[in-house]
Amino acid sequence: MSGSGLPPAGVLGRPVDLDLSRAWLVDPASGRQGPGEIVVRAGVVEAVTWLDGAAADGIDDQGIVVTPGFLDLHAHLREPGDAAAETIASGLAAAAHGGFTSVCAMANTEPPIDTAAAVLAAAVAAAASGSPVRLLVHGAVTAGRGGERLAALGEMADAGVAGFSDDGAPVAAATLLRSALAYAGALGIPVVEHPEDPSSTAGAEASEGLIATVLGLRAWPGSAEETAVARDLAILRDVVRDVPSARLHLTHLSTAPALDLVRRAKAEGLPVTCDVTPHHVALSDEWVAGARRFAWQALDGEGRRRDPWRDAALDAAPFDTATRVNPPLRSPEDAAACLAALVDGTVDAVATDHAPHGEVDKAVEFGLAANGISGIETALGLLLAAVDAGRLSLLRAIEALTVGPARIVAGGPARPGLLEGQPADLVVFDRAERWAVGPDSLLSRGRNTPLLGRELAGRVLLTVAGGRLAYEAAG
Amino acid sequence: MIDTTPVIPSGRDVVRSPMVATAWRHRHLLDTDVLAWPEIALVLSGAARMAEVVTGTRERPGTLRGVGVTTLFYEASTRTRVSFEVAARLLGADVVTVAAAASSVAKGESLLDTIRTLEALGARMLVMRHATSGAPYLVAGHFGGSVLNAGDGRHAHPTQALLDLYTLWRHIGAGDLGPFLAGRKIAILGDVLHSRVARSNLWTLTAAGAEVWVCGPPTLLDGFAAWAAAGVDGGRPFRVTTDIAAAVRDADAVMALRLQRERMTAGLLPSPAEYAARYGLTRERLALAAPGALVLHPGPMNEGLEIAPDVANGPQSVVTEQVANGVAVRMAILELLDAARGRA
Numbered sequence: 001m002s003g004s005g006l007p008p009a010g011v012l013g014r015p016v017d018l019d020l021s022r023a024w025l026v027d028p029a030s031g032r033q034g035p036g037e038i039v040v041r042a043g044v045v046e047a048v049t050w051l052d053g054a055a056a057d058g059i060d061d062q063g064i065v066v067t068p069g070f071l072d073l074h075a076h077l078r079e080p081g082d083a084a085a086e087t088i089a090s091g092l093a094a095a096a097h098g099g100f101t102s103v104c105a106m107a108n109t110e111p112p113i114d115t116a117a118a119v120l121a122a123a124v125a126a127a128a129s130g131s132p133v134r135l136l137v138h139g140a141v142t143a144g145r146g147g148e149r150l151a152a153l154g155e156m157a158d159a160g161v162a163g164f165s166d167d168g169a170p171v172a173a174a175t176l177l178r179s180a181l182a183y184a185g186a187l188g189i190p191v192v193e194h195p196e197d198p199s200s201t202a203g204a205e206a207s208e209g210l211i212a213t214v215l216g217l218r219a220w221p222g223s224a225e226e227t228a229v230a231r232d233l234a235i236l237r238d239v240v241r242d243v244p245s246a247r248l249h250l251t252h253l254s255t256a257p258a259l260d261l262v263r264r265a266k267a268e269g270l271p272v273t274c275d276v277t278p279h280h281v282a283l284s285d286e287w288v289a290g291a292r293r294f295a296w297q298a299l300d301g302e303g304r305r306r307d308p309w310r311d312a313a314l315d316a317a318p319f320d321t322a323t324r325v326n327p328p329l330r331s332p333e334d335a336a337a338c339l340a341a342l343v344d345g346t347v348d349a350v351a352t353d354h355a356p357h358g359e360v361d362k363a364v365e366f367g368l369a370a371n372g373i374s375g376i377e378t379a380l381g382l383l384l385a386a387v388d389a390g391r392l393s394l395l396r397a398i399e400a401l402t403v404g405p406a407r408i409v410a411g412g413p414a415r416p417g418l419l420e421g422q423p424a425d426l427v428v429f430d431r432a433e434r435w436a437v438g439p440d441s442l443l444s445r446g447r448n449t450p451l452l453g454r455e456l457a458g459r460v461l462l463t464v465a466g467g468r469l470a471y472e473a474a475g
Numbered sequence: 476m477i478d479t480t481p482v483i484p485s486g487r488d489v490v491r492s493p494m495v496a497t498a499w500r501h502r503h504l505l506d507t508d509v510l511a512w513p514e515i516a517l518v519l520s521g522a523a524r525m526a527e528v529v530t531g532t533r534e535r536p537g538t539l540r541g542v543g544v545t546t547l548f549y550e551a552s553t554r555t556r557v558s559f560e561v562a563a564r565l566l567g568a569d570v571v572t573v574a575a576a577a578s579s580v581a582k583g584e585s586l587l588d589t590i591r592t593l594e595a596l597g598a599r600m601l602v603m604r605h606a607t608s609g610a611p612y613l614v615a616g617h618f619g620g621s622v623l624n625a626g627d628g629r630h631a632h633p634t635q636a637l638l639d640l641y642t643l644w645r646h647i648g649a650g651d652l653g654p655f656l657a658g659r660k661i662a663i664l665g666d667v668l669h670s671r672v673a674r675s676n677l678w679t680l681t682a683a684g685a686e687v688w689v690c691g692p693p694t695l696l697d698g699f700a701a702w703a704a705a706g707v708d709g710g711r712p713f714r715v716t717t718d719i720a721a722a723v724r725d726a727d728a729v730m731a732l733r734l735q736r737e738r739m740t741a742g743l744l745p746s747p748a749e750y751a752a753r754y755g756l757t758r759e760r761l762a763l764a765a766p767g768a769l770v771l772h773p774g775p776m777n778e779g780l781e782i783a784p785d786v787a788n789g790p791q792s793v794v795t796e797q798v799a800n801g802v803a804v805r806m807a808i809l810e811l812l813d814a815a816r817g818r819a
Contacts, residue, residue, distance in 0.1 A: 209701065214702055216631065216674055218629075307706075307709040308709075309708045310710055317612055319608070319613065360585075366610070367609070368607060
């Protein structure tokens with residue numbers, strides 16, 4: 001990286017000095033991208049200069065790219081309770097490796113984060129980690145995530161939670177979801193709902209369709225998500241009559257009909273937002289059978305799924321538990337719908353649903369394996385794959401990782417952007433450089449990704465959070 | 476550090492046919508989906524040879540002498556387990572039976588712990604049955620020997636499908652080592668959704684050229700229409716119907732599947748009586764099939780439910796023959812896998 005202006009190997013958390021004279025800058029807040037220069041002194045952005053004319057010659061978006069730091073609305077950091085899978089320290093390190101400078105930790109820890117004390121304990125662990133990555137916390141909606149009564153929402157709001165979520169499970173009781181939306185709405189905090197009808201998914205293993213049928217896996221119907229989204233939206237519609245500040249965020253949507261419901265609800269003016277994960281955009285259920293091609297490669301000219309057996313596309317062994325996730329990897333058609341909804345703005349943000357697991361939960365039978373993909377370090381690479389395939393613009397991808405999620409929760413950077421005079425909060429990656437996803441390259445304790453052994457584009461070189469060094473690539 | 480390499484006695488007087496040495500590529504048999512027709516034909520011809528060993532007209536070959544064959548069944552099964560054990564013994568193997576009740580699972584012993592233990596105890600070929608689809612694939616990734624899938628969840632039961640095919644071959648195709656079911660219609664009746672037998676048979680029967688019809692109540696065919704349209708292996712379509720008369724009409728063989736009584740409590744079917752009335756293989760329905768059509772069942776049968784007693788035990792039934800053929804087919808497969816492992 002000589003000549004790039006990147007700083008020499010340094011200490012995590014120290015103020016960063018940076019002088020990038022020929023880079024591709026992406027600033028989604030202003031909708032601007034192009035050749036430019038950025039200078040950071042002692043952690044503060046001193047100058048952002050957009051280049052044109054001869055000065056811009058030879059600089060394109062295929063090389064060094066600088067964008068605002070990413071914000072993940074949805075990550076499982078497993079602390080307290082499962083240090084074999086992840087800790088706040090390892091999770092924040094992994095986040096920084098993925099280009100994230102702010103991370104919302106989910107509440108389904110053991111015990112759950114359902115009190116102000118638990119929220120503050122997470123903040124203490126984040127401070128102790130030495131990472132400058134911002135830890136935001138989602139508090140549980142219901143006490144103990146038990147689904148029976150409201151958790152201490154006001155107390156947790158005072159402690160600074162980003163949202164309320166029982167993620168891992170929906171708020172199954174309609175009356176309770178209604179209360180939560182109203183109560184949290186008055187606090188100015190969104191309810192982050194995991195839309196799933198549990199009566200449709202008991203024992204389910206793989207998305208309903210050709211792959212589940214052939215492999216003999218118990219089918220996970222799309223209707224489990226669609227009915228839950230429809231219910232959540234209907235309840236929201238009732239709540240906003242009395243509490244206009246109520247806000248619902250639907251996380252990890254995975255089916256075309258569910259996204260259509262959100263599209264219509266937004267047109268109607270309901271205060272709803274949603275996210276998709278990188279794996280539901282770029283992968284599909286044929287990965288469970290052993291295919292290892294991107295979802296858009298699994299579609300024919302009419303947008304219908306191709307048969308991976310006919311294509312002889314099954315490169316890996318079937319039943320890899322790293323492909324088991326909730327919601328399940330869906331059909332290539334559903335993945336295309338996730339991507340289309342990301343492009344058209346129905347989807348507000350890409351969230352990773354980073355779900356690290358230890359061997360004890362994954363090196364088991366497929367039917368007994370925990371759901372989840374360790375994904376915070378591969379999110380950028382999967383989105384860049386969609387960009388490289390011509391399915392997504394680089395600007396929109398970065399927007400969905402930065403200003404999109406920042407509009408949904410409080411506590412991130414005030415305004416994600418490359419802003420002079422502000423502490424630098426940015427990521428530098430090399431579009432052209434591919435990196436191998438492997439046990440040695442991942443900083444998460446969770447190695448449960450079906451991308452192990454594959455290469456992704458866009459190696460992160462540097463992540464700066466709040467002006468301080470969060471991640472720096474070796475070499 | 477314990478040396479987990481089992482000792483294989485030297486001086487094994489193994490004579491392997493050159494055909495076996497070249498055409499069979501698999502160390503494990505996890506499903507029939509990976510078998511090309513020449514490999515299926517090897518099983519058929521091998522089983523014909525082994526059938527003579529079973530009946531005592533040919534000397535026991537001793538090809539597995541000193542080889543540790545372990546049966547590990549997480550689901551109760553007498554017929555398949557004993558069939559494998561008899562097959563292994565007839566080949567001279569050292570057979571170990573593990574009664575893997577839910578106890579080891581309850582004690583928190585993982586499947587992979589168990590496999591490592593069994594390998595350290597000398598298992599070179601592992602015959603396993605498990606209630607969850609895909610479990611043998613996990614094991615195959617961690618076991619130094621050969622894994623034989625004796626049934627995994629709803630997914631696959633490859634030796635059953637091969638013994639079914641061999642049974643059909645004895646009656647319909649004997650002597651013809653090509654895809655001998657071309658132009659023949661085979662009906663599979665019953666609980667297709669939950670059936671590993673149906674799934675594995677779809678691969679082998681369509682590979683043999685058969686026109687396959689699967690039939691059952693709509694709740695037990697969920698998802699199969701899409702597979703039928705796409706075709707097995709992306710190109711061998713089959714038929715799906717809820718009309719049992721259409722499925723059986725002019726069939727050359729009819730295979731009834733076992734119906735578990737828990738399908739009623741799961742809300743998939745109204746009652747056993749209604750099932751027997753609408754989907755049972757009765758003499759009247761069998762009369763729609765081609766004259767002399769064969770009746771198969773993977774067993775154990777619920778007589779009076781999915782199959783009428785006079786059909787189950789009638790002149791067209793080859794159910795007991797299937798059981799006998801199972802030993803010969805499993806002997807052939809054990810020998811092929813052992814030879815492939817020896818070459819690896």
